[in-house]
Amino acid sequence: MAELDQNLQAVSGASELEEIYKERMTLYKQMEALSLIPWEYYAAIDQYERNVRSVRRDIPKKETGVISIYFTPEWWGGYINPNQDDKNPYTIGLYGGMGRDGDGDGYADRNNDKDILYTMSTVLGQFGNDREHIKIMLWEHYKRSKTVDMIIGYAKMFKHYKRLDVIGNAFPMPVRSNHSYRSTFGDRRSFGGRRMHEGTDIFAGYGVPVRATCYGIVELKGWNRLGGWRIGIRDLQNNYHYYAHLGGFSKDVQIGKIVEPGKVIGFVGSSGYGPPGTSGKFPPHLHYGMYKDNGRIEWAFDPYIHLANWERKEWAKLKR
Numbered sequence: 001m002a003e004l005d006q007n008l009q010a011v012s013g014a015s016e017l018e019e020i021y022k023e024r025m026t027l028y029k030q031m032e033a034l035s036l037i038p039w040e041y042y043a044a045i046d047q048y049e050r051n052v053r054s055v056r057r058d059i060p061k062k063e064t065g066v067i068s069i070y071f072t073p074e075w076w077g078g079y080i081n082p083n084q085d086d087k088n089p090y091t092i093g094l095y096g097g098m099g100r101d102g103d104g105d106g107y108a109d110r111n112n113d114k115d116i117l118y119t120m121s122t123v124l125g126q127f128g129n130d131r132e133h134i135k136i137m138l139w140e141h142y143k144r145s146k147t148v149d150m151i152i153g154y155a156k157m158f159k160h161y162k163r164l165d166v167i168g169n170a171f172p173m174p175v176r177s178n179h180s181y182r183s184t185f186g187d188r189r190s191f192g193g194r195r196m197h198e199g200t201d202i203f204a205g206y207g208v209p210v211r212a213t214c215y216g217i218v219e220l221k222g223w224n225r226l227g228g229w230r231i232g233i234r235d236l237q238n239n240y241h242y243y244a245h246l247g248g249f250s251k252d253v254q255i256g257k258i259v260e261p262g263k264v265i266g267f268v269g270s271s272g273y274g275p276p277g278t279s280g281k282f283p284p285h286l287h288y289g290m291y292k293d294n295g296r297i298e299w300a301f302d303p304y305i306h307l308a309n310w311e312r313k314e315w316a317k318l319k320r
């Protein structure tokens with residue numbers, strides 16, 4: 001479960017988690033008032049970096065506070081600063097470091113939440129507080145267009161929901177539908193050549209509804225020679241969810257749109273392995289894949305345990 005529940009790992013109870021969300025929101029809103037940059041950008045950057053930090057070993061775990069944005073000592077203190085842990089705003093300035101004192105205590109502390117957010121605000125707002133300028137500065141800072149797209153998408157979602165606990169999952173088909181699946185991740189394919197199988201095949205009849213498994217943004221929709229009609233959704237945990245071989249799409253599902261767990265995005269088919277419209281070359285099923293992004297690369301992981309978990313939870317809810 002590590003990939004999906006990382007936000008819950010460090011804390012014991014729901015009320016403690018609620019407190020953390022509240023604390024974060026207060027910090028984002030304070031920074032919005034100070035910088036005139038909308039709070040959702042701080043929330044989005046922090047969310048993205050929390051996800052990255054949870055899967056990267058080269059970034060140290062944060063010991064205190066509730067904000068996860070990471071700056072390297074060199075970036076913060078200046079590349080030629082001999083003091084790798086400099087907290088003095090004056091010497092940091094002399095060495096061309098970016099670290100700033102955000103809470104007015106006289107220290108620019110790389111581990112202090114307010115200093116972190118204030119420093120981020122000076123990066124983002126350097127040339128203006130509007131979306132386009134923020135986007136440019138995000139690119140300047142991260143130097144990776146995929147990262148920028150993810151952060152902009154997260155900001156869109158936070159703005160839409162006006163809250164931080166945008167959490168929940170659903171099984172990709174109605175649990176009462178007739179379907180079957182087993183763990184086939186990494187198997188040799190029964191069709192489609194010798195590529196590793198990056199997902200789980202859920203067999204079901206033609207036309208069974210296919211649903212979004214998470215809150216996310218539709219990143220991809222269309223035809224691919226192998227995948228047929230397929231949809232890709234990016235969630236708030238840096239996961240990409242891939243649905244292939246669909247018989248068709250729901251009309252209201254468009255690239256850039258927000259979807260929620262359980263939202264019908266299409267239906268089961270057997271499309272693929274040929275030019276657009278090719279179908280029926282294998283039994284109808286949903287190919288469901290999950291991919292994790294760590295800020296540098298993306299890799300496939302086995303969705304099976306998540307599928308089984310989501311299905312079990314939905315059954316439990318129905319029986320209540």
Ligand SMILES: [Zn+2]
Pocket residue numbers: 197199200201286287288
């Ligand atoms: Zn498959």
